[in-house]
Amino acid sequence: MTTIASLRDFLTGANPVADHRPWPRVVVDEVRWLALREHLATVDWVLLGLWGERGAAGSFAVHAALRDESEDAAHGIAVVTLPCPQRRFPSLAAARPGAIRLERMMADLFDLIAEGADDARPWLDHGQWPTRHPLAEAGAPAPRPATDYAFLAAEDASAPDAARIHQIPVGPVHAGVIEPGHFRFSVNGELVVRLEQRLGYVHKGIERLMVGKTPAEGARIAARISGDSTVAHGLAFARAVEAALALELPARAHWLRAIMAELERIANHVFDIGAICNDATFPLLLAELTVLREQTLRAAADCFGHRLTMDRVVPGGVAADLDAAGIERLRGLIATLAPRFRRLIHIYDEKPSLLDRTVGTGITRLALAHRFGAGGYVGRACGRGQDARRNPGYPPYDDLEFEVPVLPEGDVHARVWIRAKEVEASLGLLRQLLDGLPAGPIAVAVPAAGGEGMALVEAFRGEILTWVRLGGDGRIERCHPRDPSWFQWPLLEAAIDGNIVADFPLCNKSFNCSYSGHDL
Secondary structure (H helix, E strand, O other), X not given: OOOOOOHHHHHOOOEEOOOEEOOOEEEOOHHHHHHHHHHHOXXXXXXXXXXXXXXXXXXXXXXEEEEEOOOOOOOOEEEEEEEOOOOEEEOOOOOOOOHHHHHHHHHHHHOOEEEOOOOOOOOOOOOOOOOEOOOOOOEOOOOOOOOOOOOOOOXXXXXXXXXXXXXXXXXXXXXXXXXXXXXXXXXXXXXXXXXXXXXXXXXXXHHHHHOOOOHHHHHHXXXXXXXXXXXXXXXXXXXXXXXXXXXXXXXXXXXXXXXXXXXXXHHHHHHHHHHHHHHOOOHHHHHHHHHHHHHHHHHHXXXXXXXXXXXXXXXXXXXXXXXXXXXXXXXXXXXHHHHHHHHHHHHHHOOHHHHHHHOOOOOOOHHHHHHHOOOHXXXXXXXXOOOOXXXXXXXXXXXXXXXXXXXXXXXXXXXXXXXXXXXXXXXXXXXXXXXXXXXXXXXXXOOOOOEEEEEEEEOOOOEEEEEEEEOOOOOEEEEEEEOOXXXXXXXXXXHHOOOEHHHHHHHHHHHOOXXXXXXX
């Protein structure tokens, strides 16, 4: 195999697609796709996303978004497209395991088959849908019991016989207010030998719902992909539409979006820290940090008219402005929250019995996080410092100073501390945003025109990718939103390996992956 120096070199000679922004999209044949798979196994390219499409006249294609992390942001990202006239394509999963579940999802939705894949089981389709392959030529359903699923076998080399391995099924219905998901534990005594997840229970048909909608209508759907990331998903969708149309936004719109995004980040992180402590039997911090979350949500409601600032980020700008009273309201929130948060984190760090549960528990290895392309606090807690606000970057963060915290340990404790450091960074960003908020309009008109666009946005969990194609009438022909949880859920399976069953709630909460964002 000839060594390719960069992703940019690999794209040379491929067939570029016009009107795809801000990064290139190229169409390749199977030979070049196979070469791509070989290079993914050896070079520093990260798989950002993988999705299918049914085009005009029943044509099918697979799109892979890639980032060359040895390249600068301007040239290190691209989308590679492989036409699939026979609905078959060479699997990328052996080179990048983050592709496994995405390939299974494409088989369910599009009847696009990844040849050579080790895992061809259905993923989102539990055999209960009214039609098969709803984004392809929808066929007659093939109903099967929702419990009909072949979990992987587990073996323990230290056990004298297989009888020592037993299974513990958990879910999909859980205690308390939580989304459904099934966890199958294979255990030897209390030690977890294998954890396997089965998700898809909250599949909502997001991608099908998007088709034919206007950008304004699509924005409402995007805002509901995962309710705790409504700003981030709304922002990713809006930026993808704006890229497709080459729209330039007024500066004030960018800054208001960032204020909403950082409020969302703070609210989620403080609550997560409390919930992790609660799962380690220290409910005091959950109670106290829930108060800080509530104060943040109330401030958002006072300033933008909605506790979660849902539907406030729209294509073309924002739907709510921030007046002088709102600025002072947020400054008051910062003044109240910052010292209280530091005190609570000090309490966490001074409790040996609490640290005994979090330090060294549920370790994620850097090499595995890199192979899956996992970011957010999961990636940063094990040394992977990717943050979309910096790379590739987007306004107004290129005008702001902030820390991207990184720790090497990869355990529950590190994931707590990354959250804590991100709260401090977000408070600093809010101060800068409020002090420097420019005057001017908050939105521009969105024309009814066509184009293709992609966006990368940093949510509180990590990087969201959204890709959109608009037809000539300005309506959505195809939209694919990829939540960070697609690349983080599999790492939870690895993190719990070798830990005891009782530590699973702690590990699970330290990841806090989204069911809804993943299930589409």
